[in-house]
Amino acid sequence: MFGALRRWRQQRILRTQAIPEGLWRDSLEALPFLAMYTDAELQRLREKVVLFLNAKSIIGARGHRVTPRQRVVIALQACVLVLNLDLMYYDGWENVIVYPDEFVPGWEWEDEAGVVHTHEEPLAGEAMERGPVILSWADVEASQDWESTGMNLAIHEFAHKLEMRNGVANGCPPLPPEMAPHVWKRVMVAAYDHFQRRVAKGERTAIDPYAAESPAEFFAVLSEVFFAEPRLLRHEYLAVYQQFARFYRQEPAARVEMLRDA
Numbered sequence: 001m002f003g004a005l006r007r008w009r010q011q012r013i014l015r016t017q018a019i020p021e022g023l024w025r026d027s028l029e030a031l032p033f034l035a036m037y038t039d040a041e042l043q044r045l046r047e048k049v050v051l052f053l054n055a056k057s058i059i060g061a062r063g064h065r066v067t068p069r070q071r072v073v074i075a076l077q078a079c080v081l082v083l084n085l086d087l088m089y090y091d092g093w094e095n096v097i098v099y100p101d102e103f104v105p106g107w108e109w110e111d112e113a114g115v116v117h118t119h120e121e122p123l124a125g126e127a128m129e130r131g132p133v134i135l136s137w138a139d140v141e142a143s144q145d146w147e148s149t150g151m152n153l154a155i156h157e158f159a160h161k162l163e164m165r166n167g168v169a170n171g172c173p174p175l176p177p178e179m180a181p182h183v184w185k186r187v188m189v190a191a192y193d194h195f196q197r198r199v200a201k202g203e204r205t206a207i208d209p210y211a212a213e214s215p216a217e218f219f220a221v222l223s224e225v226f227f228a229e230p231r232l233l234r235h236e237y238l239a240v241y242q243q244f245a246r247f248y249r250q251e252p253a254a255r256v257e258m259l260r261d262a
């Protein structure tokens with residue numbers, strides 16, 4: 001019964017809140033890595049984007065006006081992660097807050113002596129457990145072009161939302177029943193330790209060294225690479241690539257190769 005009701009609601013949202021063709025085309029053009037998807041997949045992605053935008057509020061902060069295209073571009077990057085997963089992976093929080101540029105998060109923490117400090121370093125993005133995703137539009141826009149920046153801020157922050165679903169930011173999203181958690185853990189710990197050693201030695205890694213910060217950052221940064229430059233991840237950390245391919249239910253490296261060969 002609930003399933004039927006949910007489908008009926010979704011159909012109504014898809015009918016009444018469809019994205020106009022021109023806006024959809026413009027938004028796709030902003031994200032060159034989406035070229036790997038077939039027309040049928042892009043249609044499915046479009047439906048997910050409509051449902052995502054219905055479920056979440058995308059709110060401008062500090063005077064930033066979020067345009068319809070910005071809404072779709074942000075939602076596209078959130079939904080590409082769950083193209084073959086249930087959108088319920090993003091349940092439990094409501095807002096995406098968009099600043100025009102970097103922002104100072106204003107969190108406070110208490111040190112061992114009981115002194116309260118305020119975080120004053122500006123950030124480009126942040127994902128809060130059970131809270132909003134916060135993005136700097138300037139950085140979302142710059143990192144749409146992987147070739148020039150080697151990063152994708154929006155994918156990074158939405159990947160954190162997936163790995164935080166277990167309640168803590170530990171780099172491990174809830175795995176589907178067919179995946180073995182001990183295998184995931186073994187693969188990720190081995191790759192993380194290896195990457196940390198490379199960064200500690202001062203190696204200039206093709207993968208952003210920020211991934212060595214914590215297991216959560218390792219998952220978020222490697223998720224960016226998985227979607228935007230999948231052959232790099234497959235080449236550097238094959239076992240991680242294979243775990244990601246099973247978790248995300250996508251094979252982006254093979255897709256990119258098919259595209260190049262066509």
Ligand SMILES: [Zn+2]
Nearest residue numbers: 156160217220
């Ligand atoms: Zn992060």
